[in-house]
Amino acid sequence: MLRLFTRKPEVQERRNITLTLDDGATLDVLMQRHARARRIKLSVDERGARLTLPSRASERAALDFLQAHTDWLQAQWRALHVDAAQPLRVGITSALPLRGENHSIEWRPARLTRLLVTDEGVRFEVRGLEGLSGQPATPAVHRALRDFYEAQARGDIAHWLPKYAAGLPSPVSRINIKRMSSQWGSLSSSRVMALDLALILARPSAFEYVLVHELCHLIHHDHSRAFWREVEHRFPDWRDERDYFHVQGRQLKATMRMLCG
Template sequence: MPSPLRPLARLFAPTPRTVERETLDIELPDGRTVPLQRVRDPRARRMKLSVDERGARLTVPLRASLAAADRFVTQHRDWLAAQLERFTVDGVPTLEPGTPVQLPLRGALHDVRWQAGRYTRLDHANDGTGALVFTHPARAGDTAVRRAVRDFLEAQGRADVGRWMPRYLPALPRAPRRVTFKIMSSQWGSLAPDGSMALDLSLVLARPSAFEYVLVHELCHLIHADHSRSFWREVEARCPRWREERDYFHAEGRRLKATLRALCGKV
């Protein structure tokens, strides 16, 4: 029998609060001004300053005042400057219609040719040079350009997975339920309990052997959900040089993720 007090409990239950975000400009000790995302999170228990390839972020509990948050950032400005320097990547391409640029794809750089057209689209040139052709209308905005890059990279990633996957499926207990591409902050891939696989879109920029290793890694989680010795034996049986690919990501991973965010991260 339902409790007669249940409707009363719902009436007086605290209203859940949502996460609030705002972007501020912070001056570093060297005089530079950088954006800082300040996040008020109901789940936070303490203030936390973090930096990754997306930039600087300050997490603030609801009970903390904004004045206290400002003091916290001021006290940690030197640390913040050092971390931002560590995550700065030189040579990240900028896409501006008509401006010569090279885009990374499968571990190599490709020249981009700009041409006028009705729709914004990125594709391979048909002349065998390896160049890419960026078609765009005269008024193509930044959002349309970024969307075209993302659509192109997703298509290339699906083509790679479609080419590699049949090689591994016969020895697996089941196929992935679906495969999607996302912009991930730290991971390269994940496998959900229902068998859905997510892959970082920046893998399309990496050398193909490294991309294929991540695919193998996630496929092997269909056999072992953990990272036990048995799991790594399955990985090694399918990708004997997986350690070299892991070292590649340690060396190039930050650049790959920063490049992807520069090209299409705001879409």
């Protein structure tokens, strides 16, 4: 007799807990039971705060753990957002981050919603600007901003890629640019490269390093010494860029999330 077994879901239960911070602001903490969790764990990143507990842990113990670590959580959350951009407001936001710098925005009404790079900064053309001025960004505005950032990122990649193509056993089959929760890049077994959209907010040398890092995985599919020797050969200053991401990485991801919704 053939029996079908269904895999037990790893995340078994989840709900939000609203935490009131010292300044009166509120923060939603996602509490979830996880089948693979061995202890209660509190974490925070650009997506929010999460309280993870094992399947058999009591909810009271998890809430006590959260209460005991509230000061730490507040400090981490504020440090993550202190330098992050504010949510995009039509006609109000005065600058956009791009390639490690802030560029002034000129808002203009237009038939199409799009962004253009000008000598003075960035021009944000918005359909129906008069009626939207001062309001939070609409889905069309968010989409235009994401398209703009992706186009800028692809332009940088096209500029750098020929420099590093020599010596690769095969070319990348496709490059996808998307928002990634924790990684900055990846390379699949079918040679599809994924790069985080937030890289376009970083200084160009850091973005270039991530591209080189993933290209080197075409030669070595792990992080062996041979892999790092290949990275060193192609990008000698890679350690500086890795340190840059350790310091600035969470802010970059938080800023992209804040701007693009």
